Amino acid sequence: MAIKRRKISVIGGGFTGATTALMVAQKELGDVVLVDIPQMENPTKGKALDMLEASPVQGFDSNIVGTSSYEDTADSDIVVITAGIARKPGMSRDDLVNTNAGIMKAVTKEIVKYSPDCYIVVLTNPVDAMTYTVFKESGFPKNRVIGQSGVLDTARFRTFVAQELNVSVEDVTGFVLGGHGDDMVPLVRYSYAGGIPLEKLIPAERLEQIVERTRKGGGEIVNLLGNGSAYYAPAASIVQMVEAILKDKKRIIPTIAYLEGEYGYSDLYLGVPTIIGGDGIEKIIELELTDEEKAALQKSADSVKSVMTVLK
Ligand SMILES: NC(=O)C1=CN([C@@H]2O[C@H](COP(=O)(O)OP(=O)(O)OC[C@H]3O[C@@H](n4cnc5c(N)ncnc54)[C@H](O)[C@@H]3O)[C@@H](O)[C@H]2O)C=CC1
Numbered sequence: 001m002a003i004k005r006r007k008i009s010v011i012g013g014g015f016t017g018a019t020t021a022l023m024v025a026q027k028e029l030g031d032v033v034l035v036d037i038p039q040m041e042n043p044t045k046g047k048a049l050d051m052l053e054a055s056p057v058q059g060f061d062s063n064i065v066g067t068s069s070y071e072d073t074a075d076s077d078i079v080v081i082t083a084g085i086a087r088k089p090g091m092s093r094d095d096l097v098n099t100n101a102g103i104m105k106a107v108t109k110e111i112v113k114y115s116p117d118c119y120i121v122v123l124t125n126p127v128d129a130m131t132y133t134v135f136k137e138s139g140f141p142k143n144r145v146i147g148q149s150g151v152l153d154t155a156r157f158r159t160f161v162a163q164e165l166n167v168s169v170e171d172v173t174g175f176v177l178g179g180h181g182d183d184m185v186p187l188v189r190y191s192y193a194g195g196i197p198l199e200k201l202i203p204a205e206r207l208e209q210i211v212e213r214t215r216k217g218g219g220e221i222v223n224l225l226g227n228g229s230a231y232y233a234p235a236a237s238i239v240q241m242v243e244a245i246l247k248d249k250k251r252i253i254p255t256i257a258y259l260e261g262e263y264g265y266s267d268l269y270l271g272v273p274t275i276i277g278g279d280g281i282e283k284i285i286e287l288e289l290t291d292e293e294k295a296a297l298q299k300s301a302d303s304v305k306s307v308m309t310v311l312k
């Protein structure tokens with residue numbers, strides 16, 4: 001039997017969606033379908049065609065189409081949701097909850113109808129609550145509905161640490177627990193540069209400043225852009241998750257996962273370290289936390305829960 005190319009659909013053809021589509025195609029992870037609302041059909045087709053015309057120059061053979069019809073997404077292996085509104089300066093991610101929850105429900109119905117076996121990766125904010133909404137609406141098992149925040153938050157932390165030490169970003173590891181908000185919990189104790197604990201390389205006070213900048217990393221970009229939020233690093237983060245699933249890489253990355261008792265929480269989507277492979281979230285890794293870390297995680301989980309009460 002002939003081997004078929006993978007199919008990745010990206011719902012929402014705005015800044016994050018279009019950038020994700022291009023990066024997925026550039027890595028030849030599969031063919032890409034970029035979907036937006038009917039009023040945006042022509043611009044979406046235009047973006048897709050423009051990307052496709054970059055393929056001979058860059059030498060990638062992924063097809064990219066723009067559409068407003070979900071029929072074109074049929075039998076996708078992975079569907080990425082970026083549809084919805086983004087925040088502007090002065091807003092919090094939680095201000096987006098009502099509008100974006102409605103959009104999540106509508107797009108999830110269509111995704112499930114045409115790709116009942118797909119894996120869904122959610123980006124739309126407030127992403128912990130939106131991932132929960134998609135999970136409930138889809139009826140999919142928990143391993144097939146995954147939210148993105150930890151790859152991005154960790155990437156920001158790694159960027160700032162690499163700048164501070166003037167070393168390669170590749171040598172800096174870290175990870176961030178909790179919800180994708182200003183209460184997220186960058187775990188300094190589990191972060192390293194070249195295998196050396198960061199606490200041995202950077203004074204505690206300076207590390208705390210880096211943690212604080214990481215927590216507010218999304219807002220820093222929102223304030224600089226003036227009319228929208230980050231999209232290059234968010235798209236790169238989504239692509240890492242898509243690649244981990246399609247190549248069954250079994251990467252240990254922080255993702256937003258459905259908790260059933262892990263870390264003491266239940267019926268909640270929250271950022272935790274996970275193993276991501278060919279079956280989506282294959283495992284949640286539970287770590288021992290100090291009392292201080294537990295309290296920080298509790299604060300972050302409480303913020304996510306308070307957004308969820310609006311939905312319930
Ligand atoms: N989880 C994370 O780490 C991050 C989350 N985000 C979130 O991702 C979302 C998208 O951000 P951007 O791409 O910058 O926004 P954008 O405004 O550039 O694009 C959103 C697109 O969604 C489309 N859309 C709206 N309703 C739709 C529907 N029912 N079906 C299909 N498409 C629909 C819009 O027409 C628009 O083209 C926002 O909610 C933003 O806050 C952004 C960056 C990081």
Ligand SMILES: O=C([O-])CC(=O)C(=O)O
Nearest residue numbers: 087093125218219229230
């Ligand atoms: O800040 C925002 O609204 C977008 C986002 O989630 C991020 O860049 O971390």
